[in-house]
Amino acid sequence: MNEPAQILIFVSNYFNELKVVYNLEKEYGSISYSQLKEIFERDSNIDKLFEYEIIEEMVDESIKIKEIWYGLMESLLDDTSLDMPEQISKYHRSLSDLYTKLKSSKSKNEVIEYTKSLDKEIGKFESQLKRNIKKLIEETRSIKANSDKLDYIQKMKKASELSNLYLEPFNIIMKNHSDSLMSIISNIREEANKERFENSDNILQKLYTKIYTSFGRVEREVQNNNRLLINEVGPLLERIKSESVLLLGFNNFLRNNSAYEVPKLLLKTNNKVYSKDAVWDAKEVWDGFYETQEDIIVHSVQKVENGWMYDEQKYLKHIEKVLPLDNFYYWIYRELEAELEIVDAKVFLQLSKLIHHRSLEAVYLDLNRETIELEDKTMDVPIVGIKKVLK
Amino acid sequence: MSFVYPKKHMEIVKSLLNGKFILHNDALSEIIIEHLEFYIDFFNKSYDYELVKTTEVIYVISDITSEKFSRSIMLVLAVISWELNREGKNIYAELEKKHTLRSIEEMIKKSSFKDSCRGINVEKLFKDAGTRNLVIFLDNEKTVKFTSAVNVFLEKAKEIAEVSL
Numbered sequence: 001m002n003e004p005a006q007i008l009i010f011v012s013n014y015f016n017e018l019k020v021v022y023n024l025e026k027e028y029g030s031i032s033y034s035q036l037k038e039i040f041e042r043d044s045n046i047d048k049l050f051e052y053e054i055i056e057e058m059v060d061e062s063i064k065i066k067e068i069w070y071g072l073m074e075s076l077l078d079d080t081s082l083d084m085p086e087q088i089s090k091y092h093r094s095l096s097d098l099y100t101k102l103k104s105s106k107s108k109n110e111v112i113e114y115t116k117s118l119d120k121e122i123g124k125f126e127s128q129l130k131r132n133i134k135k136l137i138e139e140t141r142s143i144k145a146n147s148d149k150l151d152y153i154q155k156m157k158k159a160s161e162l163s164n165l166y167l168e169p170f171n172i173i174m175k176n177h178s179d180s181l182m183s184i185i186s187n188i189r190e191e192a193n194k195e196r197f198e199n200s201d202n203i204l205q206k207l208y209t210k211i212y213t214s215f216g217r218v219e220r221e222v223q224n225n226n227r228l229l230i231n232e233v234g235p236l237l238e239r240i241k242s243e244s245v246l247l248l249g250f251n252n253f254l255r256n257n258s259a260y261e262v263p264k265l266l267l268k269t270n271n272k273v274y275s276k277d278a279v280w281d282a283k284e285v286w287d288g289f290y291e292t293q294e295d296i297i298v299h300s301v302q303k304v305e306n307g308w309m310y311d312e313q314k315y316l317k318h319i320e321k322v323l324p325l326d327n328f329y330y331w332i333y334r335e336l337e338a339e340l341e342i343v344d345a346k347v348f349l350q351l352s353k354l355i356h357h358r359s360l361e362a363v364y365l366d367l368n369r370e371t372i373e374l375e376d377k378t379m380d381v382p383i384v385g386i387k388k389v390l391k
Numbered sequence: 392m393s394f395v396y397p398k399k400h401m402e403i404v405k406s407l408l409n410g411k412f413i414l415h416n417d418a419l420s421e422i423i424i425e426h427l428e429f430y431i432d433f434f435n436k437s438y439d440y441e442l443v444k445t446t447e448v449i450y451v452i453s454d455i456t457s458e459k460f461s462r463s464i465m466l467v468l469a470v471i472s473w474e475l476n477r478e479g480k481n482i483y484a485e486l487e488k489k490h491t492l493r494s495i496e497e498m499i500k501k502s503s504f505k506d507s508c509r510g511i512n513v514e515k516l517f518k519d520a521g522t523r524n525l526v527i528f529l530d531n532e533k534t535v536k537f538t539s540a541v542n543v544f545l546e547k548a549k550e551i552a553e554v555s556l
Contacts, residue, residue: 145479152552239481239483242483243476243481243482243483245549245552245553246472246482246545246548246549246552247472247473247476247482248552249547249548249549249550249551249552249553250468250469250472250473250548250551251469251473252551252552253465253466253469253548253551254466254469254470254473254504254507257462257465257466257507260551260554261547262458262461262462262464262465262547263461263465263543263544263547264452264453264454264456264461265410265450265452265456265457265460265461265523266407266408266410266440266450266451266452266453266456266457267410267453267455267456267457268409268410268457
């Protein structure tokens with residue numbers, strides 16, 4: 001058997017070459033012998049890789065790094081990727097199977113075998129779980145720091161993807177219901193706890209104690225990690241999504257702000273709608289009206305005077321009352337003065353037309369004239385008498 | 392029977408007509424919420440204004456909007472958010488902290504989007520923002536802190552993002 005230290009020295013000396021092999025396998029799934037020959041100068045080194053069981057040949061002659069070394073390289077290069085939740089949930093099945101087998105074990109050897117297997121399986125689960133949580137946190141933080149220089153849409157998509165693909169199924173797997181992974185782990189721990197006291201066999205007692213310890217530890221680990229996911233990763237992803245939307249909106253707005261509406265706000269005006277006490281005044285008036293229920297009388301509206309108008313019939317009636325008349329123009333003046341107080345030439349001349357009415361006859365007594373002082377004019381008029389036409 | 396106005400009616404109407412955001416931790420907010428239907432109707436019938444109630448604030452809007460102020464605030468907030476993110480800071484947490492007017496001016500100055508804010512007088516803008524309860528002034532009027540009314544503008548940014556997606 002080869003000395004472990006000797007193997008590690010070899011790995012250390014050829015780590016750069018092994019890294020190339022690792023990257024090829026990561027990309028293409030396996031590597032070929034000819035690729036190995038290109039990477040390693042000497043064939044003897046390739047032989048050593050087989051001898052130290054670092055690589056192995058598959059049935060189709062392709063070559064792969066052995067799982068344990070691949071995992072080590074992955075871990076050393078910090079190159080782990082998130083396992084799909086399905087990979088984590090496969091432990092649900094394996095742990096549950098082993099537990100059933102342990103419960104139905106007939107011999108001591110069987111019990112030893114299944115307890116050891118359970119211990120190994122829970123160990124694998126523990127490291128995978130830790131690795132996944134660590135990776136999920138790292139990925140989330142890297143989106144937050146935006147080390148990959150993602151734009152906002154990409155960033156938002158990535159955050160949604162992590163949340164939908166890993167976080168939500170992860171929480172379901174870890175949920176504390178009767179058939180969940182957590183319940184199986186808890187049941188095994190309980191069983192181991194009972195057996196480590198009740199079993200009379202010393203060796204089995206020790207094995208059950210080991211199981212009890214490791215399952216208890218994983219249980220706490222799951223609870224802590226679940227809390228971490230709920231309290232840290234979940235809100236962080238939500239915040240990234242929300243911040244990305246905000247920044248995307250602001251980014252678009254800054255690039256062409258006139259293309260977008262802004263929040264409507266009230267335009268402040270200087271109009272004082274209220275005086276200081278207007279509200280109380282209004283209330284007083286309102287209350288006054290509200291309580292007195294009176295009939296309101298609306299008075300008929302007075303006809304507005306539109307100025308003097310010549311009304312032939314009206315003045316004909318007036319003049320008929322005073323006939324016969326010996327000074328027509330003086331009568332006009334007195335008639336208008338009584339009605340309007342102020343008599344101007346315009347109304348004077350209009351009413352003068354009455355003299356032509358067919359029911360009146362003008363009588364020129366002599367050739368004397370007289371002057372009448374109007375508001376705006378002095379009229380020189382003949383002295384005319386009027387008598388009624390006899391029919 | 393006489394008509395009774397809600398308590399502090401005059402203060403409420405005055406504040407809202409002055410374009411103020413009434414914050415939910417304000418005592419006036421409780422009165423408005425208690426008489427929400429009355430106030431919606433009151434502003435609609437009296438002024439043809441719309442009373443808006445979000446989870447954070449209450450304010451009134453009209454068709455004749457204070458466009459310039461609103462746009463300037465959006466631009467300044469956009470630049471601040473952009474710069475805070477560039478510095479790797481949590482935008483929401485940072486917007487809750489106090490900022491000096493000088494630091495805001497500096498952020499705008501060094502931003503690649505500074506041209507968008509050309510012509511904006513930060514001091515005057517924030518003074519206006521102060522009268523509207525969008526910010527509160529601390530330490531000799533040189534430091535401001537956004538109130539929860541800032542969410543009206545942040546929500547608008549999110550709406551813009553939704554349109555572009």
